[in-house]
Amino acid sequence: MELFLIKVKHLIRCLRKNYNKKFPSSPLCLNLGCGNDYKKGWVNIDADLYKNIKKLDLKCDLSRGIPFEDNSVDYIFNEHFLEHLSAKEGLEFLRECRRVLKPGGVLRISMPDLENAVKMYFDSNWREKTPASMYGFEVQTRAERINYSFRLWGHKWLYDREELERRLKEAGFQNIKFCRLRESEHAILRNLETRRESTLIAEAGE
Ligand SMILES: C[S@@+](CC[C@H](N)C(=O)[O-])C[C@H]1O[C@@H](n2cnc3c(N)ncnc32)[C@H](O)[C@@H]1O
Numbered sequence: 001m002e003l004f005l006i007k008v009k010h011l012i013r014c015l016r017k018n019y020n021k022k023f024p025s026s027p028l029c030l031n032l033g034c035g036n037d038y039k040k041g042w043v044n045i046d047a048d049l050y051k052n053i054k055k056l057d058l059k060c061d062l063s064r065g066i067p068f069e070d071n072s073v074d075y076i077f078n079e080h081f082l083e084h085l086s087a088k089e090g091l092e093f094l095r096e097c098r099r100v101l102k103p104g105g106v107l108r109i110s111m112p113d114l115e116n117a118v119k120m121y122f123d124s125n126w127r128e129k130t131p132a133s134m135y136g137f138e139v140q141t142r143a144e145r146i147n148y149s150f151r152l153w154g155h156k157w158l159y160d161r162e163e164l165e166r167r168l169k170e171a172g173f174q175n176i177k178f179c180r181l182r183e184s185e186h187a188i189l190r191n192l193e194t195r196r197e198s199t200l201i202a203e204a205g206e
Pocket of ligand 1: 046050078079
């Protein structure tokens with residue numbers, strides 16, 4: 001068993017080295033859980049769970065780690081991805097982001113905000129604000145709507161500011177800032193979001 005684990009760890013190390021060699025671009029930027037949002041100049045990675053992705057640089061299950069060497073990546077972006085991992089996988093994923101980022105590197109996370117789902121539950125205009133196009137069918141009740149926020153589209157764990165900040169800190173990030181859609185003090189991280197529903201956006205560094 002021990003020998004088997006040593007072999008697996010060695011294999012993972014070799015894979016990481018190969019990926020670093022394969023993408024020597026400077027700066028090295030990862031678009032994780034990219035779906036069909038292929039970003040030119042970025043390394044676009046996804047497990048392609050729904051077998052609908054037209055273009056990818058790497059296919060891999062990111063809940064098992066990020067296949068790059070320690071301190072080798074400049075920027076990481078992910079949109080509507082983290083909520084597709086369980087809480088445990090999500091924390092491990094954030095730790096992996098921290099591991100691969102260079103000192104001074106930045107992680108940008110964009111996702112739906114749990115707070116909005118809760119506000120919507122208490123909003124007297126929730127029906128008008130829930131068009132059928134949002135879910136592909138008409139939602140009948142507030143309970144149905146809030147349940148879908150948590151469970152539909154493969155969602156496993158929703159975040160609000162407090163929860164995201166706590167998990168980022170647990171993963172070792174110290175410098176955490178909440179941002180507005182498509183805005184950033186880092187030029188390379190501006191105008192990346194493709195979805196208006198990305199209302200919870202944070203940038204984190206060491
Ligand atoms: C809602 S889509 C978001 C895609 C894209 N970022 C966007 O905003 O349009 C979530 C993506 O996460 C990917 N995904 C889910 N779990 C994953 C995992 N464990 N490893 C890698 N990709 C995963 C899915 O294949 C899917 O493409």
